[in-house]
Amino acid sequence: MKKAARGHKTGYRARLRAQIVLRAARGRSNARIAVEVGVHVDTVRTWRGRIAELGLPGLADRQRPGRPATFTALQAAQVKALACQLPAEAGAPLSRWSCPELAREAVERGIAPFPSTSTVRRWLGQDALKPWQHRSWIFITDPDFRPKAERVLDLYARIWDGIPLGADEYVISADEKTSIQARCRCHPALAPGQARAMRVNHTYGRGGALAYLAAYDVRQATVFGYCEPTTGIAPFMALVVQVMRQEPCAGAKRVFRVVDNGSSHRGNAAADRLVAAFPNAVLVHTPVLASWLNQVEIFFSIVQREVVAPNDSPDLAQVGDRLRAFEDRYNATAQPFQWKFATSDLDDLLARLDRHTADHPEESSVALAA
Structure with a gap:
């Protein structure tokens, strides 16, 4: 009891009641205890009577029934079920549900009489439902998705055709990042300050765009890149020459180049063109619409966050210089x-997609037709 009356971590009400009981145990009057503790004398009388009747358990709050529930569990479940439907399926002219719209729809359907937005939000929070959020995704359309993806994943694990790669064999991930614009802001950007984010003017003048071609050494975490006005077969082959004519690729036994299915390096023609120029090179394509298997895309996402956005450059020359300087900076510590x-x-992913297409065969047929 003394610890509860003096403890800094004890709740205010529990500490107050413990102080009343301790003073009552010393024989002090209700009026004196009320003055010392700073409460009304009726409060002291209540807790003295409670401790005399029930003992220490009497210091806890009694169970209160509370206000009767305004809405039933069935009504809450119906609103949750509505949130799990697409608005178009429910006949609402919306792209996605929000709590105010769900509350309004519940009233119009006669599910519940005027639930508040906070009530709907609380119901959805019970099952972690967030219908206002969305994520994009895509069906697998490549009939050879698994063997192509498996080859790429094996290369990242340094395996080719079931045989571990040697020390003189390298895996290069290559691609292009297109349409990097030079945007000259009409007013200079303002540096961040206390409780203030950096401010970038919305209006800008266009200074053209360029493409950043990069090849990423998966094992050594080294980037080889350069800028071109546009993409195409010639710029891509120029990147190949840049990488293959310097070490370690120049003296390598084999160099595996992982690429997506972009027009500058698509199909068997691109593989033949690469082997004709460099016999120790092997072109490996990711599955169609699966660029996420290409590790250089991770590097491009870093470039987008740290170099490109927000863009405030007077011309393309400065954009190119900044990209090359960042490449050197990245290679120093990567x-x-x-x-x-x-x-x-990969097997787990394909199994989940198989279950999904089995439940929704119409979506699978649409995706294959596309």
Whole structure:
């Protein structure tokens, strides 16, 4: 009791009641205790009577029934079910549900009489439902998705055709980042300050656009890149020459180049063109619409966050200089990406998609037709 009356971590009400009981145990009057503790004398009388009747358990709050529930569990479940439908399926002219719109729809359907937005939000929070959020995704359309993806994943694990790669064999991930614009802001950007984010003027003048071509050494975490006015076969082959004519690729036994299915390096023609120029090179394509398997895309996302956005450059020359300077800065401290998506994860992904298409065959047929 003394610890509860003096403890700094004890709740205010529990500490107050403990102080009343301790003073009552010393024989002090209700009026004196009320003055010392700073409460009304009726409060002291209440807790003295409670402790005399029930003992220490009497210091806890009594169970209160509270106000009767305004809405039933069935009404809450019906609103949750509505939130799990697309608005178009429910006949609402919306792209996604919000709590105010769900509350309004519940009233119009006669589900519940005027639930508040906070009530709907509380109901949805019970099952972690957030219908206002959305994520984009795409069906697998490549009939050879698994063997193509498995080859790429095996290369990241340094395996080719079931045989581990040697020390003189390298894996290069290559691609292009297009349409990097030079945007000259009409007013200079303002540096961040206390409780203030950096401010960038919305209006700008266009200074053209360029493409950034990059090749990423998966094992050594080294980027080789350069800028071109546009993409195409010639710029891509120029990047190949830049990488293959310097070490370690120049003296390598084999160099595997992982690319997506872009027009500048698509199909068998691109593979033949690469081998004709460099016999030790092997072109490996990711599955169609699966650029996420290409590790250089991770580097491009870093470039987008740290160099490109927000863009405030007077001309393309400054954009190119900044990209090359960042490439040197990145290579100085870069570590290989911790790629954790293995062939076992690929099998799990395909199994989930198979279950989904089995439940929704119409979506599968539409995706294959596309």
